[in-house]
Amino acid sequence: MASSENLDSVGYIKHHLQNLQVCKTDEGWVWNQCQEAGFWAINVDSLLFAFLLGALFCFSFWRVAKNAKIENPGKWQSMVEMVVEFVDKSVKDTFHGRNPLIAPLALTIFVWVVLMNMMDWIPVDLLPWVAEQTNVHVLGNEPHTSYLKFLPTADVNITFSLSIGVFLLILFYSIKVKGIGGFIGELTLHPFSSKNKFVQVLLIPVNLLMETIGLIAKPISLGLRLFGNLYAAELLFILIAILMSTGIGGLVGGFISYMGWAIFHILVIPLQAFIFMMLTIVYLSQAHEDH
Amino acid sequence: MNVNLTLIINMIFFAAFVFFCMKFVWPHIMAAIEERQNKIAEGLAASERSQKDLELAQEKAAEILREAKGQSAELVDSAKKRHTEIVDSAKDDARAEADKIKSGAQAEIEQEVNRAREQLRSKVATLAVAGAEKVIERNIDEAANNDMFDKLVKDL
Numbered sequence: 001m002a003s004s005e006n007l008d009s010v011g012y013i014k015h016h017l018q019n020l021q022v023c024k025t026d027e028g029w030v031w032n033q034c035q036e037a038g039f040w041a042i043n044v045d046s047l048l049f050a051f052l053l054g055a056l057f058c059f060s061f062w063r064v065a066k067n068a069k070i071e072n073p074g075k076w077q078s079m080v081e082m083v084v085e086f087v088d089k090s091v092k093d094t095f096h097g098r099n100p101l102i103a104p105l106a107l108t109i110f111v112w113v114v115l116m117n118m119m120d121w122i123p124v125d126l127l128p129w130v131a132e133q134t135n136v137h138v139l140g141n142e143p144h145t146s147y148l149k150f151l152p153t154a155d156v157n158i159t160f161s162l163s164i165g166v167f168l169l170i171l172f173y174s175i176k177v178k179g180i181g182g183f184i185g186e187l188t189l190h191p192f193s194s195k196n197k198f199v200q201v202l203l204i205p206v207n208l209l210m211e212t213i214g215l216i217a218k219p220i221s222l223g224l225r226l227f228g229n230l231y232a233a234e235l236l237f238i239l240i241a242i243l244m245s246t247g248i249g250g251l252v253g254g255f256i257s258y259m260g261w262a263i264f265h266i267l268v269i270p271l272q273a274f275i276f277m278m279l280t281i282v283y284l285s286q287a288h289e290d291h
Numbered sequence: 292m293n294v295n296l297t298l299i300i301n302m303i304f305f306a307a308f309v310f311f312c313m314k315f316v317w318p319h320i321m322a323a324i325e326e327r328q329n330k331i332a333e334g335l336a337a338s339e340r341s342q343k344d345l346e347l348a349q350e351k352a353a354e355i356l357r358e359a360k361g362q363s364a365e366l367v368d369s370a371k372k373r374h375t376e377i378v379d380s381a382k383d384d385a386r387a388e389a390d391k392i393k394s395g396a397q398a399e400i401e402q403e404v405n406r407a408r409e410q411l412r413s414k415v416a417t418l419a420v421a422g423a424e425k426v427i428e429r430n431i432d433e434a435a436n437n438d439m440f441d442k443l444v445k446d447l
Contacts, residue, residue: 021295034295037295038293038295039294039295039296040295040296041293041295041296041297042295042296042297042300043295043297046297046301047297047300047301047304050301050304051304054304054305054308055308057308057312058308058311058312058315058316061312061316061320062311062315062316064320065315065316065317065318065319065320065323066319068319068320068322068323069323070323070326070327070330073323073327080320081320081323081324084317084320084321084324085324088321100313101309101313103317104309104312104313104316104317105309105312105313107312107316107317108305108308108309108312112308155297156293156294157294157295157297157298157301158297158298158301160294160298161297161298161299161300161301161302161304161305162301162305164298164302165302165305165306165309
């Protein structure tokens, strides 16, 4: 609760869930006044942490790839290889075609999402406090203009950028493997089909509706599942942090529950990343299947 | 929860990271893993092969040892045989030599005996004559006496 004597609990929560935004208005690029900007705002904090963590993944794995030793791998190389083999096995178990993209895609998703989710373990006030100090003392701004939401996967933009990326690949491979006609056929001729031409024509709108909903549901469920889990996790951490500020009993109880919730996330964090990766593989494998 | 430009920018990041991973990370790590797997498989095969070789070599060594043992036994046998042969022939040779020496010695002894006998005979005759001359103290017909003494000596 370092930041704000003058904020009540609701304000504290809202402050924590507010992204550091930049957007272009009539007066040029402005910070934190983007309520009117709609789509044309950028969540700088989410993007920054997402990019840094993705770059961390790329750099650390690239270093291993470049210096890979055959005879006696080091500890870090062994760990990286363990992750790579785990992803490779998951891909081979589910995806039976030959596609050089799927496995690296799954690896990137898994490690990147794990890294982004792991930001959840950082105490909720630590990085915002650093940001506020920087904002006030280095940049010379008012304290209440300091916003930082450092958990990228609790930002719906980040999770949806992943799931929509996957969705575009689903569309691409569906059309590539089955052809446009085959893909449209899949959307319109299943699950209900009939030998009678007239009945078949009647069934097409029904099939199209169902299949389209099924198709659209894939990226939405992917993105919302990850977002929901991490958003809820972050929200609970914030609530526990508020509990800690309510006297000695609250501090002890808050400390214990904060720790318990963090320990629980040893399960949640890799599990959510694994689910995201696994569903990506499954969806792309379905996209490759020709009926 | 408002969707904005962040989504598009992060999709570009996503594509870049996946591309980077596909080009520079995944193939190299997989290649390293596969090369190691091959090496381990080769090593195991080699060790199996060398174990088989070892077994063969041991068998061969045992066979050679057995053969050598047989040969040495044969050698010892033949050496023993040869030994007895040599000893036997040496014995025969020695015996023959000893016989020769014995017979030579006997012949010499006989000769010596005969010679001694002859000398003794002549000395006895002379002694007898001298003795008789002294006893009788008279000169008798030497020729007749010599005949008589010769007869006596021959009877000795």
